[in-house]
Amino acid sequence: MTTARPPGHEEARPYVRPRDRWWFARRRSLAVFVLRELTSxxxxxxxxxxxxxxxAVADGTTERFAALAARPWMVALNxxxxxxxxxxxxxxxxxxxxxxxVRLDGWRVPAWMIQGGNHTAWLAVSALLAYLVLRSS
Known part of the structure; x- marks a missing residue:
């Protein structure tokens, strides 16, 4: 059996905070975070x-792949x-x-050294790969 409520006494609903669709645009660090995730x-x-x-290399159809890769939309996408x-x-x-x-003998390695090592390794591997690819052509 339901009881009648007096006028003005509706059942309380929980507060739902409105969502901001552009929450990441408020701070640069959040915008970079979202952009980085989208680049995935x-x-x-x-x-x-x-x-x-x-x-294509395994099947021997590199000509078809090269024709696809040469299309302007494919070049722009790549x-x-x-x-x-x-x-x-x-x-x-x-x-x-x-x-x-990273700690060495109780000493914490500074952030710039870790970043520098990472970027240097990336550059070295990229240079080695570029050398190997360009040498063979």
Whole structure:
């Protein structure tokens, strides 16, 4: 049996705070965080593209792959993916000192040394790969 409520005495509902769809645009650090997460889509595209290249090499259909890769929209997508992947890599390497604490004989290695080591290793591996690829052509 329900009881009648007097006028003006509705059942209380919990307060639901309104959501701000642009919460990340309020601070630069949050905007960079969201942008970095969005670049993961283009990083995934880069991986898929390289797997397609490996498949074309394995199947002997590199001419078809080269024709696809030469299309203007594919070139534009890959240039965008390269920029996004570079941004993703740089921001990832810059976050390393916050995620990893390195101690040597009780001394904490400064953040700039960890970042510098990461960026130097990235540059060295990139230079080695560029040398190997350009030497063979």
């Amino acid at each position: 889509v283009l990083v995934a595209w880069t991986v898929a593209y390289l797997l397609l290249l490996l498949g 240039v965008l993916a390269l920029a996004a992947t570079a941004f993703h890599a740089v921001t990832f390497l810059n976050l390393a000192p916050k995620a990893t604490v």
